[in-house]
Amino acid sequence: MNYSSYEIMVVSAARLLRNDDVCFVGIGAPSAACNLAKLTNAPDITLIYESGTIGTAPDVLPLSIGDGELCSTALTTVSGVEMFNYWLQGGRITVGFLGAAQLDRFGNINTTVIGNYEKPKVRLPGGGGAPEIASHSKQVYIIMKQSPRSFVNKIDFFTSYGFGNGFNERSDKGIQTKGPQLLVTDMAIWKPDPTTKEFEVVALNPGVTREAMQESVGWPIRYSVTLDENTPPTKLELEVLRDLQERTRTAHSKTRNSGQ
């Protein structure tokens, strides 16, 4: 079956999730990957959205982090204070998903500003829950498309800390969690080198060349000595993902124009 680069990205992330994972889920690709995992290889996975919905099982993908569907299908819904203090800071989250406007080779993330903080070229939404998701989740998974604008040599602002300048900087700061352990993109799967903590490519998606990789990334890419080719999505994975997206489209088209 033919598939898009977005589909292989979502499927690759979903495959790495497990039944005993407790995921702090973000909107977009992370949400698609977590719900696909729930419908395929990890039916008992626990999904938590930062709006306070714990153990949620939406039939369609939410458009916002606080859609009613997340609450009405959740095991329980808690206050914002409880969410961030007990469940996140309390160390209950096994996988925190993050996206980025800018990402560097050590998994540091910027979603705050492009340019200078005081007088930014582009004022982005900011960190929200991300600074603490990055430090309190047992591990962080990043899902995002590769492009030279977002995979940069130096990020403009440290919204969420990954490994800083690499090596033991993270643990030297007293952060006890593992940090970014996986980067899934539309072109490849990356993991941090155990010593330097720099992301290196462990698997290339079928048909992706090293030249195309380097054109989309702003630092010299390192490849694992055991570089693999990523397995294409199966027919079942694609069907489940496409069904989910179709249900989502149908559901959200119902809230039509209000005539304001």
Add this chain to the structure above:
Amino acid sequence: MSKFQPLSTAIKENLFSGSFVVFEGFTHLIPYAAAHETIRSGITDLTLARMTPDVIYDQMIGMGMVSKLIFSYAGNPGVGLLRRLRDAVENDWPRPLVIEEHSHAAIANSYEAGASNLPLAILRGYQGAGLKGINANIKSIECPFTGEILAAVPALRPDVAVIHAQKADSKGNVLVEGIIGVQKQAVLSARKAIVTVEEIVPELNTHPNACIIPSWAIASISIVPGGAHPSYTQGYYERDNSSYLEWDKISSDRDAFRVWMQKNVLEQGPEVFNQRVEHLRD
């Protein structure tokens, strides 16, 4: 004891130019009707705080009513950036905006500290994060028991908290349910609270652990059916997702923004909200 009042009276009696106000809600139960009434009231120089300033804060900032914003995520939920806020931060239009930026965990704890009558909140936060370097209100504190260095932020103590909720009983006790965010903490951190509700019922008839705000912790209650539109009220009507998409277009142009605000906010009253949610009711 809370007073049942028309929304315009509730806003006039409690909000003034220069007030520190929070309109809370996390995607769900956003107090749109109260924010629009505030815009019509003509007050200015507000300090606003909120975890997720979304379209209502974009509107107030674009109307030039806001001098300072305390926040942790300034986005149009599920859509993208807030264009009026961007214009204020990037170009000082229509006036400069002072920002104090935090993380969600810090703001949630700041409300909790305010509601608990404490001067500060302590959290294990901002580790390695850049905000610590640019926000003077993020400081460090040493745990006197373990020596661990933790983050400290000041408590939030707003003059007024404004929220939308499902219902009040005839005595003015309010029920909030579904995604409850930090509304209870925000209300109890503030000197006064204004609540808009979908309806008044004789009894709340709920379970012992429901999120209830007692009448005597609220200054004013106004009945505004549909008052959270285009956000939603669980059990009453769905989120109007297309309005959030439209806002991205309207807010991208200064003139289009002003024309839209004139027609849809300044020339309207709270009664229009009921008809705006008619097609979104179950």
